[in-house]
Amino acid sequence: MPTPDRTSLAQIVEAAREILESAGMAGLTMQAVADRVGVRAPSLYKRVRSRGDLIGLVAEATVADLAARLEAILTGTDPRKDLTELARAFRAFAHAHPVGYRLIFDWGPDTAKPDQASFALAAAPLLRIAADLAGPEHALEAARTITAWANGFLSMELAGAFNLGGDLDVAFEYGVARLADAFIGTRPAAIG
Incomplete structure (x- = not known):
């Protein structure tokens, strides 16, 4: 899996937007985003503090x-x-x-x-x-x-x-x- 430095915040947000459309709000999990961008879920927390923050970034x-x-x-x-x-x-x-x-x-x-x-x-x-x-x-x-x-x-x-x-x-x-x-x-x- 790529290191967190190889996964940009923009890639994380775009993956989250795709998941939101395909799986709905309930399917938008940190694990689903991590799987989509090819990192472990804990690595996402180096870019995004929480699921709530991720939802805010998706809305923005x-x-x-x-x-x-x-x-x-x-x-x-x-x-x-x-x-x-x-x-x-x-x-x-x-x-x-x-x-x-x-x-x-x-x-x-x-x-x-x-x-x-x-x-x-x-x-x-x-x-x-x-x-x-x-x-x-x-x-x-x-x-x-x-x-x-x-x-x-x-x-x-x-x-x-x-x-x-x-x-x-x-x-x-x-x-x-x-x-x-x-x-x-x-x-x-x-x-x-």
């Missing part, structure tokens, strides 16, 4: 991954299009990493809340779009409304809670378009 890495994906899709030319693309990227992320998504949006007793700076980075693209749609004075409120709607939709979708039939892709696109319409419709007219 998940938020950072989401932030990078959201930042990458912005064009800055059309806020409606940017909102649509951002919402689609957010949804795709939730589907690709459903357990990680729940980790960062549903803190339970054995999860750790990512720090505020991480969330600020993830929220920055949405705040820019929200400012363009609703005006800078309402950007935070608009961003929170969009996030609450998207998180509610995705939480229900991931849980299989939409039981009335219909096309969820159409419903998602409809919701995003209506949000954009609502914010544009409430923005004060430009003076000038």
